[in-house]
Amino acid sequence: MGAMKPYDERLDHLLAQAARVFARKGYHSTSMRDLARSSGMSLAGMYYYVRGKEELLQLIEERCFTQVLDGARLAVTAARDPVERLHAFIRHHVTFFAAHMAEMKVLSHEANALPEDRLARVNAIKRRYVDLLQGLLQDAAPEERSADSSAAAYVLFGMMNWIYNWYDPAGEIAPDRLAELIARIFLGGFVEAHPTATGRNS
């Protein structure tokens, strides 16, 4: 692990800078030359890490979904009941993306920019993340119809993911507070309408 670190740090830097440029200019309008300029690396240096722009976008998307999936699994493990697990998932998602706004915009806007084989790899991880939330929702509100429960998962992702359009993590509302507002709306409106399922209707 130790021997890998310098390699990983430069790659991390490259991925973080590339996400910023893709978020600002759009993937299709960005050249490897633009990315070299903003990352402070030479073109040759960049090609040491990735074969090109496609691989760079794939790595940004794969890493981001892997990190948010791993973090969410850890967060829900610590919670005691279905509603707390859902609450922990929301808190983790919002605070993670508030700290990765550029990556989040890229995940949303460039969801279909990759060719099919690369897209399939990204979507396999994304699918596991969506499945995790849908499982939590079924546990927290088991009597919902399956179509409604599935739609509710995407409605919740909408509340959380749309923040890249308006939210400033350095502004009046800190990420923790935004996470609580979203949890309050979603848990209050969707889950706590089911007192028998959650045992916590107030």
Added chain:
Amino acid sequence: MGAMKPYDERLDHLLAQAARVFARKGYHSTSMRDLARSSGMSLAGMYYYVRGKEELLQLIEERCFTQVLDGARLAVTAARDPVERLHAFIRHHVTFFAAHMAEMKVLSHEANALPEDRLARVNAIKRRYVDLLQGLLQDAAPEERSADSSAAAYVLFGMMNWIYNWYDPAGEIAPDRLAELIARIFLGGFVEAHPTATGRNS
């Protein structure tokens, strides 16, 4: 009015087709030639209506925000109290955009594609629409802190606007039913936590 109709119909057709192409390929990757092909119009025919791609995007955005703003004003006028007005706003927004998914994707993805002067005109209409929702929220939940109320408006827009990423209006959940699900979550989680304000806590 009657004499204007043939003109408007061709322009409407052009705007609808252009929105579809922009939604699929992205604004920057689309040429006037692509738009001529998909609309079945000649380049000369298109230039009779608009000066170019920029004006086309501006018209799509202005028309869409104007229509949704006018429709929302009408919908809330018919409602009897603050919660019903908010409910009517949500129902109108979701059903309008379920019927205009391409325009909705363009409004979201190309929000910053226009040059400053054109963008300012679009954003002036958008601002009136956001103000309308924020006013409804303040009436329905007056004791919320202003920052939370403002954030809640964007959280609600997120629930509603994200649908272009996952929702199929021809699928299992009809637009009306999706609108009711979103209204139930938002009104239940944000508004009905305020029994004194709404007089309808259940």
